[in-house]
Amino acid sequence: MREKVVYGAGLGFFVSSMVNALLVIAKEYDEGFKEWLKTVFTHHWLGHGILVILTFIVFYLLGYAAYRGGLGVAVGRTYVYVILGSILSLVIIWGFYILHFLGVA
Amino acid sequence: MAAPPGLASDLHVFFALMGMLASSAGLGVLLAGSDTRWVRRFALLATLFIWLSWISSAPVYMYEYGVDKAVIKSYEELRAAHSIGMETKEHIFYTGLMLSTALGLIAYVLDPLDPFSRRLYLAIFIIIIVGGILLDALGAWIGISAKLGWYYGGGGG
Numbered sequence: 001m002r003e004k005v006v007y008g009a010g011l012g013f014f015v016s017s018m019v020n021a022l023l024v025i026a027k028e029y030d031e032g033f034k035e036w037l038k039t040v041f042t043h044h045w046l047g048h049g050i051l052v053i054l055t056f057i058v059f060y061l062l063g064y065a066a067y068r069g070g071l072g073v074a075v076g077r078t079y080v081y082v083i084l085g086s087i088l089s090l091v092i093i094w095g096f097y098i099l100h101f102l103g104v105a
Numbered sequence: 106m107a108a109p110p111g112l113a114s115d116l117h118v119f120f121a122l123m124g125m126l127a128s129s130a131g132l133g134v135l136l137a138g139s140d141t142r143w144v145r146r147f148a149l150l151a152t153l154f155i156w157l158s159w160i161s162s163a164p165v166y167m168y169e170y171g172v173d174k175a176v177i178k179s180y181e182e183l184r185a186a187h188s189i190g191m192e193t194k195e196h197i198f199y200t201g202l203m204l205s206t207a208l209g210l211i212a213y214v215l216d217p218l219d220p221f222s223r224r225l226y227l228a229i230f231i232i233i234i235v236g237g238i239l240l241d242a243l244g245a246w247i248g249i250s251a252k253l254g255w256y257y258g259g260g261g262g
Contacts, residue, residue: 002214006225009207017200024196043167045195049159052199056206072221078211079225082204086232089200094193101188 003074007067010078012060017085019055021092117162124154125237132230144217152209176254186250194243201236
């Protein structure tokens with residue numbers, strides 16, 4: 001059971017951090033999507049967060065249900081997911097806003 | 106209803122700092138290798154405080170910050186503080202929130218003294234601490250820009 005929780009947490013984090021970054025770009029390029037978030041959740045930022053949290057929950061459960069390996073492998077994969085998810089989401093979000101501010105993106 | 110005052114800074118900063126402090130304490134106990142129960146307790150505390158930070162930041166960002174945002178964006182030389190600083194801060198925070206959630210789940214089941222799990226705890230604690238410092242620095246940039254904006258508006262420019 002422990003390995004399923006660890007793997008699910010890692011997978012949930014990685015996918016939700018990538019969805020977080022993609023939602024940033026989607027909101028900037030698709031005004032309709034941003035308006036939909038405002039309409040449904042009262043504020044686009046709140047809606048953004050709720051979608052990220054739901055993504056985490058869904059992929060945590062998927063990872064939990066699908067994982068068949070041992071604890072050591074689960075911890076190793078989660079370690080990679082944590083490092084990659086953190087760095088990629090930082091680079092994508094920060095990079096996008098810098099380029100957007102400069103008028104490049 | 107009258108517009109709320111600007112220069113919004115509230116409880117969310119306190120909770121975020123407490124989350125970083127809990128992570129620092131967890132990192133310290135982990136490195137000392139003495140008492141695994143406290144590593145897990147500090148990890149769960151970090152999760153709790155970071156979630157409280159999100160909950161308490163919602164009214165600040167959704168309602169109060171709008172006044173400061175308008176002031177910041179009205180000056181070309183300050184605009185980057187919102188367009189880069191705040192936009193990055195408000196969204197990167199969700200990555201930290203999900204990392205703290207993963208930490209809470211992991212701390213619930215994983216013994217930090219296992220050789221292979223120690224590295225995972227180390228990575229998460231360090232990312233939360235460094236990420237928190239980064240967000241705090243962005244918050245300082247936004248706060249100073251808001252103050253400058255109000256100062257300019259008051260005839261200081």
